[in-house]
Amino acid sequence: MFDHVVFGVSDYAASKTFFLKSLEPLGMVIVQEGEKGIELSADGKVSLCLYQTEEKPARLHLAFVAENRQQVDAFHRAALEVGASDNGGPGLRPHYHANYYAAFVIGPDGHNVEVVCHKPEG
Template identity: 75%
Template sequence: MFDHVVVGVSDYATSKAFFLMALEPLGIAVVHERPGGIELSSDGKTSLCLLHTEEKPAHLHLAFVARNRGQVDAFYRAALDAGGSDHGAPGLRPNYHANYYAAFVIGPDGHNIEVVCHEPEA
């Protein structure tokens, strides 16, 4: 269902230390880090991302996994039809990886909703 979940945190260093320690028994570790952001995973497929923010409350970023690019396209159309706002049309996001095909929509409460397919085009 989920590909990754992004959680805004007000104190990045404290949150990073907490999650690393609390989730270590589950085999969850750092897979990627950049200034003010960290991605944690146990399987390399699903992840929890912590992102420093001053926003209160922080808007949620939910990313759902798609089996193919057609599902990403269909999500985008349906979400806009349902009243969502465009936040990134379907397309490749090679800054993440070569086959990262995603679409982004802002939902009714301001949350960033994403659907992503990691598979090459069929």
């Protein structure tokens, strides 16, 4: 398990809007924001940090845990509303395991962002 993930983005405002809105269903909120960027967290322990950069970072695959399938669905809707591209709508991915329910989008910098629930429905 990680403590935090930090990466640069090419459009800070667009990325801030994207991650705040699309991860809101998971409870992600701004923990702090300053000249070094923004830190988001849902539990105050694990955080996602973004900062403006001119460097072209390699594309990432970021996967966030959802407590239920409704959070996965809400993430997908919210991400598309703020301009993300669909990269796999909400649904079961039984080739991973029987209860792997996930959705994927491509964010502002081309990162593949996933939200997954490993629990059975109900």
